[in-house]
Amino acid sequence: MTTGAPLIVRNLHVNIEDKEILKGVDLEVKPGEIHAIMGPNGAGKTTLGFSLMGHPRYEITEGSVMLGDQDVLAMDVSERARAGLFLAFQYPFEVSGVTVANFLRQAVSAVRGEEIGVWDFQEMLTEKMQLLEMDESFATRYLNEGFSGGEKKRNEMLQMTLLQPKIAILDETDSGLDIDALKVVAKAVNSLRGPNFGAIVITHYHRILDHIKPDIVHVLMNGRIVKTGGPELALEIEKKGYDWIKAELGIVDEAAEAGVK
C-alpha cells in the first residue's frame, strides 16, 4: 500500500435536486483511523458517500474536501478513485457482459497507473478471494449480475482489498447481510487496517461495529454531524436508539417528521 493520506471534510453542503441534504458536515479521518457514521434514515448518510465520490446528481454548494494535499472536489470520479478514495456501494450496479476478473484487472491497472499482467493479477485475485471465502467461479461471472445481496457486498470487498485505497467509505455495507457475510466484510476491512489506511463505516445499525471496532463514532442527523464520541457511543445507540440524542440536543428529526423511513 502506498502512503496514507487524511481525508478532511470542511463545512460540506450538498444538494440533490435543489434540496439541501448535507448542511455543513465537518469530518477528519486520519490514516490508521476507522470512523463510524451512524444516523437515522434520511440523515444524509448515503449522500455523504456519493458526494465524496463525485456522483453527478449530487451538487456541492459549499465546503471543501481534501485528501492529503489534493483537492478532491476539483477531481472527476475516476481521478478520485486513482487518488486513493474508495466507495463500497450499498446497492452495487450490475454490469452484464463484463466479467468480475476482467473488470478488476482493469480497475487495479487504472488505479496503479500501469497495466497489471494477467498472471500477477491472477495471483492477487486468488489470494483475496480466499481471504474473503469466495468461490473461484465468482471471477468468471458477469459483474454483479444475478448476485445475491451478500455476493454483491463480498464483491465490493474484493474490489476494496485489491485496490488498496487510502480512504475507504463503506456505505451501509452491512445492510441485508447475514452474520457470516458480515464477518467477511469485517475481515476485509480489518485486513487493510494499518498506518496507511483510513475508513469511514457508514451504518444504521450497531451490529457491524462489533466486528470492525471503530476508533471514533459520529452521529449524522438532519445533514449534520451532531455528536462525536468513542466506541461506547455506538453501544449507547444500540441500547437507546437515536431519540435521546434528539432530546439532548433539541433536534427535530426532519426526515422522521416527513415520514422517511
Add this chain to the structure above:
Amino acid sequence: MPTVTEPRFLEERRNTARSLTGSLRLPAKTDEAWRRTSLEGLDVAQYRPAPARVTLKGSVPEGVIFTDILTAATEHADLVSQYLGKLFPMDQNLLTAAQAAYLNGGALLYVPRGVVISEPLQVVYQAGDGEAQYLHTLVIAEDNAEVTLLERYEGTGDYLSVAVVEVFPLQGARVRYGYLQNHSQDAWAFTFRRGLTGRDSTLDWAGGEFGGALVRSEIVNNVVGEGSQSNLKVVFGATDRQHHDIVAAQVHTGSYTRSDILGRGVLSGHAHTVFRGNGQINHAAKNASTFQRQQALVLSDKARADSIPALIINEHEVEGAGHAATVGQLDEEQLFYLMARGLSRAEAIRMLVLAFLTPVLEQIPVAELRDEMIQLMGEKVN
C-alpha cells in the same frame, strides 16, 4: 467486360439483365421496403464495372469446388446455371438488374455429399475509387456436408458494390456463413443474401456491418426443409453520417423448423441505422418457432436507431414465436460505478459497449471473425 468466352446461359442472362437496366429504376422511398433509405445522389452509371479483386483463402479436399464465380460459370456451367439467381430475381430494380448484367466477381463453393470441411474458407473482396463491383456468391452443400464460409468486403474511395449471396444447404447439411462488411466510408453498398434450407439442415448466419456511407444489407432466409434450423446474428457499428439499413428475416414454410434473429448495434455521431427483423411462419409450417431480439445502443444525441421487429404468423400450430426490440443509451449509474473504480469515462464507455456486444459476439462461431469484429467496434467507439 469479360474477355473469355462465357457460357451461353450466362451471356443470355447478362443480355436479359442489360435490357432491364433500360427500364428499371432505383428503389425509391415510396417502395415500402426502402422507406427509410434514400438513394438520392446515387448515379449508378458513374461507376465503371472493373473486374473485381477477389482473393480466395483456404484449402479444400478432393471434389470440393471453391473458385471465383466467373471461372466457375465456365468450368461448372451446369452447376452454376442450376442455382444462379434461383432465390433472387434480377428484375426487382435497377441495382439488381445491373448486378446481373455486369457481374464481375464472386465465388462458388460447392461441397459434395458427406464432405466435412472444418477450417473456415474465406473470400476477400477489394474495391477502389470509382469502381462498380457486382458480385455473386453461391454456396451449395450437398447432403450431410459441413462447411463454413466467411466473406470480407473492403475498399478505398467512393465506389458502388452490389452483391448477391445465395446459400443452399441440402438435406442434413450444416453451413455457417459469416461476413465482415468493412467497406470504405464513402462507398455505396448493397448486399442481398438469401438462403434455402433443405430437410434437417442447419444454416447459420453471422455478420458484422461497420463500413460504408450508405449500406443496405439483407439476409432473407427461407426455412423450408422440415426440421431445419437457422441462427442469424448481426452486429453493427455506425458513426459519423453512416446509414445502415439492415433486414434480417427468417421465413418458415417447413414444419418443425426453428430460427432466431439476434441483432445488436452501437451508434454514435450522426449515424442512422434501421434494423428490420422479420420472423414469419407461413400457413402449413406446423410446430415452427422463431424468436428475434434486437438492441441498439446510442452513444450520441444525434444518432438515430430505428428498430422494427415484426412477427407474421399464419399458422395455428406454432411451437413458439417472440420478439423484443430496445433502443437505449448508456446507463449513467453504471458509468459512475465503473469510473468510481478508476476507469476514465472513455475506458468505461468502451467497457460498456463491449459488454453490450459480448452476448452476440461470443455466439459467433468463428474466432477470427469475432476478434476482428471486436477490434473494429473498438475503433468505432474511440
